[in-house]
Amino acid sequence: MTIKKFQGKTEEEATLKAKQELGVGTVIMNVKEVKPKGLFKAFKNSTYEVTAAIEENEKTAQVKAPEMPKVGKIDVSADEAIRIPAPEPVKKEEPKEQIKETSQTVENMWASLEEKMKNETKKEVAAENNLEEKLESLQNFLEKKLAPEETKKEELLEEPEDEGFKFMKMIYSVLLENEVDEKYVNQIIDEVETVRKKGSSVDHMLSSIYQKMILKFGQPQPIELAENAPKLVFFVGPTGVGKTTTIAKIASRFKVEKGKKVALLTADTYRIAAADQLRTYANILDTPIKVIYSLEELNDTLKEWKDYDLILIDTAGLSHKNEEQRNDIKNLITGASEEYEKEIYLVLSATTKYRDLKDIVDVYQKEFKVKLIFTKLDETNCYGNMLNMKLYTGADLSYVTYGQNVPEDIEVFNMQKIVKILLGGK
Numbered sequence: 001m002t003i004k005k006f007q008g009k010t011e012e013e014a015t016l017k018a019k020q021e022l023g024v025g026t027v028i029m030n031v032k033e034v035k036p037k038g039l040f041k042a043f044k045n046s047t048y049e050v051t052a053a054i055e056e057n058e059k060t061a062q063v064k065a066p067e068m069p070k071v072g073k074i075d076v077s078a079d080e081a082i083r084i085p086a087p088e089p090v091k092k093e094e095p096k097e098q099i100k101e102t103s104q105t106v107e108n109m110w111a112s113l114e115e116k117m118k119n120e121t122k123k124e125v126a127a128e129n130n131l132e133e134k135l136e137s138l139q140n141f142l143e144k145k146l147a148p149e150e151t152k153k154e155e156l157l158e159e160p161e162d163e164g165f166k167f168m169k170m171i172y173s174v175l176l177e178n179e180v181d182e183k184y185v186n187q188i189i190d191e192v193e194t195v196r197k198k199g200s201s202v203d204h205m206l207s208s209i210y211q212k213m214i215l216k217f218g219q220p221q222p223i224e225l226a227e228n229a230p231k232l233v234f235f236v237g238p239t240g241v242g243k244t245t246t247i248a249k250i251a252s253r254f255k256v257e258k259g260k261k262v263a264l265l266t267a268d269t270y271r272i273a274a275a276d277q278l279r280t281y282a283n284i285l286d287t288p289i290k291v292i293y294s295l296e297e298l299n300d301t302l303k304e305w306k307d308y309d310l311i312l313i314d315t316a317g318l319s320h321k322n323e324e325q326r327n328d329i330k331n332l333i334t335g336a337s338e339e340y341e342k343e344i345y346l347v348l349s350a351t352t353k354y355r356d357l358k359d360i361v362d363v364y365q366k367e368f369k370v371k372l373i374f375t376k377l378d379e380t381n382c383y384g385n386m387l388n389m390k391l392y393t394g395a396d397l398s399y400v401t402y403g404q405n406v407p408e409d410i411e412v413f414n415m416q417k418i419v420k421i422l423l424g425g426k
């Protein structure tokens with residue numbers, strides 16, 4: 001993994017520089033607004049500094065990471081997965097700068113985790129039942145982790161319960177508590193196990209887990225406008241997840257904040273009130289809206305609206321088991337004129353059970369390449385399903401919504417924030 005910092009006048013400019021230099025697969029680990037300093041600061045604008053990372057292909061040259069200087073509490077050099085991509089001489093001071101940002105974020109997380117660990121220990125002493133539970137979960141943990149190799153099991157069982165081991169137990173249970181699928185929890189733990197075995201400090205381990213999880217989420221992919229023609233964006237998904245409300249939030253972002261020409265379409269003709277709901281938002285935003293009953297109508301409208309930047313298309317919420325309704329949507333999407341760049345955003349509620357989410361995405365991914373939007377984050381404390389679905393589908397994450405307020409309660413998926421919460425931070 002290569003980590004580097006880039007500066008720009010705006011977040012977008014700094015991100016673009018990172019993507020240009022590091023290429024496809026670049027993941028933004030952190031964004032920092034740098035406020036102007038000095039006498040004339042009132043006359044200067046803030047600049048932005050992004051910390052970007054890229055995971056090297058397994059086959060790229062693996063040059064041993066140089067020993068990195070300590071930065072505050074965290075020394076990321078313990079992460080053996082960090083690879084330096086080319087055998088260029090590395091300036092001693094450079095890595096320190098590059099990792100500082102990640103380290104600071106991780107340092108905050110560490111403080112809250114340390115607190116949690118202390119509380120855990122207190123609880124273990126206080127509650128016998130709790131202790132039994134913990135021992136049982138530790139036993140399960142060991143059984144699962146060590147089952148394949150008997151010798152390894154013995155080796156590890158003899159290992160004293162040092163800080164690192166306790167920390168891994170802690171991370172294991174925090175991720176499970178947040179409903180990350182056990183399969184993925186084990187993957188994460190396995191990936192950091194080598195760091196632990198090297199006797200690295202818990203700071204290094206936390207830093208390593210944090211980075212690996214951020215890379216697992218990948219860079220979010222919100223809506224990007226097309227170069228010439230309008231961009232068509234279809235919103236599909238189960239009933240009541242928040243498709244229409246999310247469209248209103250996104251329309252407002254593009255129209256009000258970015259000053260783009262936005263138009264709305266709805267193909268939801270199943271419910272009488274559905275068109276009215278979108279019409280209300282369209283009136284507030286002062287954007288055109290049309291209800292379409294057929295593919296011909298869709299393509300005719302697109303011709304009329306060819307000067308628009310963005311056309312958001314609402315569809316009827318459907319049970320993924322309803323094949324007929326699904327085919328209607330499929331025909332609409334595939335039949336929409338090829339002149340336009342199309343994207344399909346599958347809207348999912350963060351409150352839906354993991355098993356159901358898997359069934360839903362299976363159905364949609366069979367038909368289309370989708371990006372994922374998670375809604376109703378305000379209605380749950382367990383965000384594990386977002387990681388589960390990312391790893392299960394490989395689809396890009398885009399936006400999350402966290403309330404009924406239009407247009408406020410939406411943001412581009414912020415993996416730093418979500419990873420922090422998944423690791424027990426606030």
Ligand SMILES: Nc1nc2c(ncn2[C@@H]2O[C@H](COP(=O)(O)OP(=O)(O)OP(=O)(O)O)[C@@H](O)[C@H]2O)c(=O)[nH]1
Nearest residue numbers: 239240241242243244245317375376401402403404
């Ligand atoms: N708490 C919370 N409620 C939300 C969020 N997004 C939408 N809602 C609410 O969820 C309900 C359904 O939202 P809609 O936008 O109508 O959902 P939909 O997917 O278009 O529904 P159908 O068209 O019937 O399939 C409404 O009461 C929304 O206010 C969110 O992020 N958090």
Ligand SMILES: [Mg+2]
Nearest residue numbers: 243244274317
């Ligand atoms: Mg709707």
